[in-house]
Amino acid sequence: MDLFNNDPNQNLLPYGGVVRYFGKIFDYQKANHFFERMMKTVEWKNDEAVIFGKRIVTKRKVAWYGDFPFEYTYSNKTKTALPWTQELLELKAIIETQTGETFNSCLLNLYHDGSEGMAWHSDGEKDLKKDGTIASLSFGATRRFSFKHKETKETISINLEHGSLLIMTGKTQTNWLHRLPPTKLVKNHRINLTFRTIILDSTV
Structure with a gap:
């Protein structure tokens, strides 16, 4: 199922989670400004993963920022958060x-x-x-973003536009998978930011 609704009050998932799409929250000029600044100021590095004991280096680049030097582990690799840049703090607010x-x-x-x-x-x-809640902010090329229910296998897709915001909350991560499928139609760069909340040891 393809969705084109930009009403942030509407849940895009039929059950088992909450996903809301705000559409473009920046005009074209402002979105371009943030895109260009992040291309220059973010400390991009090729992502790494350990799969079946083998180290994989991706073409895709990543960066990890936070309030503190949080350690975050995924795909069997641990990253330490860098201090916020000015642009990232502005976007966070x-x-x-x-x-x-x-x-x-x-x-x-x-x-x-x-x-x-x-x-x-x-x-x-x-x-x-x-x-x-995970807030997903997109800049650059429009890309399709898909969800698949872990049990029913129902799928839902939406196009994430330049300067747009999507949030995932509730039981979404428990019940649904998501992906960014590759496509031969897109030739330009895309930056995606996912704002998250890391649990501090003192609050566990």
Whole structure:
């Protein structure tokens, strides 16, 4: 099922979670400004994963920022958060105002073109706040983003536009997988930011 609804009050999932799409929250000029600044100021590095004991280095680049030097482990690799840049702090404040949530960290992905994507997965790492909100902010090329229910296999897809915001909350990570499928149609860069909440040891 393809969705084109930009009403942030509407849940895009039929059951088992909550996903809301705000559409474009920045005009074209402002979105371009943030895109260009992040291309220059973010400390991008090729992502790494350990799969079946083998170290894999991806073409896709990533960066991890936060309030503190949080350690975040996924795909059997641990990353330590860098201090916020000025642009990321500005975006964090805007997203918190838009969503009414607070976040203490952000994982960024840089996709150079449509050949780079993300396989089916859920963000259920133990470091993350359980059932917490994840705010996904997109800049650059429009890409299709898909959800698949873990049991029924029902799928839902939406196009994430330049300067747009999507949030996932509630039981979404428990019941649904999501992915960014590769495509030959996209030739341009895309930056995705996912603002998250890492649980501090003192609060567990």
